[in-house]
Amino acid sequence: MLRKIDTCFSPALYEPEQHKGSVVIIIDILRASSAICTAFANGAAEIIPVSGIDEARDYKNRGYLVAAERDGYVLDFADFGNSPFNFTFEKVSGKTIVYSTTNGTGIIKLASDAAIIAVGSFLNIKALLTWTGNQDKDVMLFCAGWKNRFNLEDTIFAGALASELIKTGKYSTICDSTLAAIDLWKLAENDPRAYIEKSAQRSRLREKKLDDCIDFCLSTGFTEIIPVLKNNSLVSLNY
Amino acid sequence: MLRKIDTCFSPALYEPEQHKGSVVIIIDILRASSAICTAFANGAAEIIPVSGIDEARDYKNRGYLVAAERDGYVLDFADFGNSPFNFTFEKVSGKTIVYSTTNGTGIIKLASDAAIIAVGSFLNIKALLTWTGNQDKDVMLFCAGWKNRFNLEDTIFAGALASELIKTGKYSTICDSTLAAIDLWKLAENDPRAYIEKSAQRSRLREKKLDDCIDFCLSTGFTEIIPVLKNNSLVSLNY
Numbered sequence: 433m434l435r436k437i438d439t440c441f442s443p444a445l446y447e448p449e450q451h452k453g454s455v456v457i458i459i460d461i462l463r464a465s466s467a468i469c470t471a472f473a474n475g476a477a478e479i480i481p482v483s484g485i486d487e488a489r490d491y492k493n494r495g496y497l498v499a500a501e502r503d504g505y506v507l508d509f510a511d512f513g514n515s516p517f518n519f520t521f522e523k524v525s526g527k528t529i530v531y532s533t534t535n536g537t538g539i540i541k542l543a544s545d546a547a548i549i550a551v552g553s554f555l556n557i558k559a560l561l562t563w564t565g566n567q568d569k570d571v572m573l574f575c576a577g578w579k580n581r582f583n584l585e586d587t588i589f590a591g592a593l594a595s596e597l598i599k600t601g602k603y604s605t606i607c608d609s610t611l612a613a614i615d616l617w618k619l620a621e622n623d624p625r626a627y628i629e630k631s632a633q634r635s636r637l638r639e640k641k642l643d644d645c646i647d648f649c650l651s652t653g654f655t656e657i658i659p660v661l662k663n664n665s666l667v668s669l670n671y
Numbered sequence: 672m673l674r675k676i677d678t679c680f681s682p683a684l685y686e687p688e689q690h691k692g693s694v695v696i697i698i699d700i701l702r703a704s705s706a707i708c709t710a711f712a713n714g715a716a717e718i719i720p721v722s723g724i725d726e727a728r729d730y731k732n733r734g735y736l737v738a739a740e741r742d743g744y745v746l747d748f749a750d751f752g753n754s755p756f757n758f759t760f761e762k763v764s765g766k767t768i769v770y771s772t773t774n775g776t777g778i779i780k781l782a783s784d785a786a787i788i789a790v791g792s793f794l795n796i797k798a799l800l801t802w803t804g805n806q807d808k809d810v811m812l813f814c815a816g817w818k819n820r821f822n823l824e825d826t827i828f829a830g831a832l833a834s835e836l837i838k839t840g841k842y843s844t845i846c847d848s849t850l851a852a853i854d855l856w857k858l859a860e861n862d863p864r865a866y867i868e869k870s871a872q873r874s875r876l877r878e879k880k881l882d883d884c885i886d887f888c889l890s891t892g893f894t895e896i897i898p899v900l901k902n903n904s905l906v907s908l909n910y
Contacts, residue, residue, distance in 0.1 A: 441821060444683045582680060582848045608871050609821045615858055616851055632847050 435602055436570045439590045439609040442577040443538060448545045451572040455564055456546040457593065459553075460576035461585040462633045463514050464536025466553040466649040467499070470516035472668040473555070473655035475525030479666040481537040488532040497524070500532040504640045507532075515645050516555075528665075535576035540661060543574055549661035550669075554589065554624075555654040561596050563658050563669070571597060573610070584616070584631040588624060591617025624650050674841055675809045678829045678848040681816040682777060687784045690811040694803055695785040696832065698792075699815035700824040701872045702753050703775025705792040705888040706738070709755035711907040712794070712894035714764030718905040720776040727771040736763070739771040743879045746771075754884050755794075767904075774815035779900060782813055788900035789908075793828060793863075794893040800835050802897050802908070810836060812849070823855070823870040827863060830856025863889050 438454075440446050459465055468479055482488050485500065489509050492498040498510045499518065506513035512523070514533050531537055543549050547569060552560050564571060573593055575586035591613035597603045598614075605611065620627035625647065628634050637643040648654075658669040677693075679685050698704055707718055721727050724739065728748050731737040737749045738757065745752035751762070753772050770776055782788050786808060791799050803810060812832055814825035830852035836842045837853075844850065859866035864886065867873050876882040887893075897908040 441680065442684055445681055445819060445821070578847075580684060581846075582684070582851065584847045584851060587847075587851065606871050606874060607820075608817075608823045608826075611869055612821065612823060612826065612851065612855055616854060619854055619858075630850055632845050635845060 434604040435568065437573065437594050437597060437603050437605040437610050438570070438607045439573040439575065439594065439613050441575050441582045441587065441609055442580050443542055444580040446539070446542050446574065448542065451543070451546050453547050454570040454572045455548045455550060455567050456543040456572045456574050457550055457552040457560070457564070458536065458540055458543065458574055459586045459589050460533070460536030461553060461589050461649055462637060463516060463645060463649060464533040464576065465551050466555055467514045467516040467519055468531070468551045468659050468666060469553045469555040469655055469657065471519035471524050471529060472657045472659050474519055474521040476519065476529055477526055478528040479659070480528065480530045480664070481540045481666060482530055482532045483538045483541050485532065488530055491530040496530045497527050498530045502534050504637065504642050515642065516648060517645055535578055539574055539576050544661065546572065551659040551666065552589070552593065554650050554652050556657055557592065557652050559656040560658055561593065565597060565600050565602060571603065573613070578633055583633055585628045585633060587613045588617045588620040588627065591615070592621065673843040674807065676812065676833050676836060676842050676844040676849050677809070677846045678812040678814065678833065678852050680814050680821045680826065680848055681819050682781055683819040685778070685781050685813065687781065690782070690785050692786050693809040693811045694787045694789060694806050695782040695811045695813050696789055696791040696799070696803070697775065697779055697782065697813055698825045698828050699772070699775030700792060700828050700888055701876060702755060702884060702888060703772040703815065704790045705794055706753045706755040706758055707770070707790045707898050707905060708792045708794040708894055708896065710758035710763050710768060711896045711898050713758055713760040715758065715768055716765055717767040718898070719767065719769045719903070720779045720905060721769055721771045722777045722780050724771065727769055730769040735769045736766050737769045741773050743876065743881050754881065755887060756884055774817055778813055778815050783900065783903070785811065790898040790905065791828065791832065793889050793891050795896060796831065796891050798895040799897055800832065804836060804839050804841060810842065812852070817872055822872055824867045824872060826852050827856045827859040827866065830854070831860065
């Protein structure tokens with residue numbers, strides 16, 4: 433039987449009970465899911481996602497390395513924010529990182545009832561597709577969006593994954609969000625950078641001079657690592 | 672100053688406080704907003720939108736003409752459901768209709784704080800564009816979706832409106848939902864019927880043999896009437 437693919441455009445639209453048996457792919461391209469993939473590629477041992485600022489501060493007070501931002505800005509108590517370029521080998525290798533972001537980390541909590549929760553980005557897309565295709569489960573592509581709103585960059589990535597999974601012949605979809613994501617990816621795939629030039633997050637990052645990482649976040653094949661949630665922490669499958 | 676266009680894909684994503692000064696266009700192409708436009712074109716005096724089934728039943732008991740459906744099926748106490756073909760001149764001319772549907776009528780209530788609330792469909796798109804462009808207000812394109820989920824048919828209609836409004840030179844958008852809707856409309860505009868063939872609602876209506884109205888719901892120029900909300904009832908602007 434064909435497995436199904438669903439896509440969720442916002443945390444406010446997520447229906448946990450629908451995806452208990454699914455692989456949920458966490459998508460926050462600019463920048464949390466790209467940063468998480470980078471951290472593991474650079475040897476991070478574990479990432480503890482936390483939704484709240486107070487919880488993140490509490491971890492900091494207990495001596496943890498903390499990455500935390502809101503609206504792109506590093507929180508005052510944190511060691512660094514959520515640019516993937518912060519998660520260097522020197523800073524993260526072998527370390528446990530506590531991580532809290534505006535959108536991305538919250539959806540990991542929302543999805544925590546699912547069978548498998550993995551983090552996806554263009555950086556690990558190739559490995560992610562192979563691995564996902566081997567799970568023999570329905571797939572939920574969970575876009576973080578921006579403050580509960582739909583965003584383009586997460587959607588085109590969901591469309592890229594859905595297109596490739598359907599090409600394997602193992603999946604189908606009757607989800608309008610997935611169909612829209614696939615169509616938008618078709619418009620974007622020749623030049624994703626140009627396509628998301630119009631997106632709101634692109635403008636936000638440019639205004640805050642935080643857009644230096646966009647080319648990197650859209651590059652594929654950077655890592656084979658797939659971050660997955662185990663016991664409320666993200667760890668690398670390939671660890 | 673350019674007026675802005677926002678698009679909301681689901682009742683669950685609507686932010687009432689953001690749109691108090693806006694024209695909100697209510698969009699539920701298959702089938703509530705098409706049915707409402709048809710009712711007024713056929714002379715209905717007033718449509719009272721109600722969200723709940725009990726409220727609709729109560730109106731029926733008080734002698735009102737009631738159109739009510741859930742998941743496409745006419746409710747047992749109702750006079751008819753929400754196919755536009757139900758709202759004939761013989762049935763609705765001069766009448767007050769109480770109307771309750773799965774998705775469309777609920778969003779009218781959600782939007783009720785906005786400056787102006789109007790109902791849009793392909794049937795009245797031409798008049799709607801002219802009128803909206805003359806309001807000198809920001810525009811919110813509010814898609815009913817399906818049970819809080821994104822749907823394609825409402826989205827392409829939002830994209831059609833946004834594309835045309837931007838062409839007037841009076842509007843711009845930095846809303847990713849609007850940008851996506853415009854891109855999807857570009858894919859659909861040559862043949863909207865073929866484009867929505869893949870949509871979930873298309874399948875649902877086909878399975879229930881309720882798809883006879885789709886060609887009609889996608890036809891443009893059927894009426895010049897613009898239904899607007901006044902004192903919790905829809906009336907025709909051109910009345």
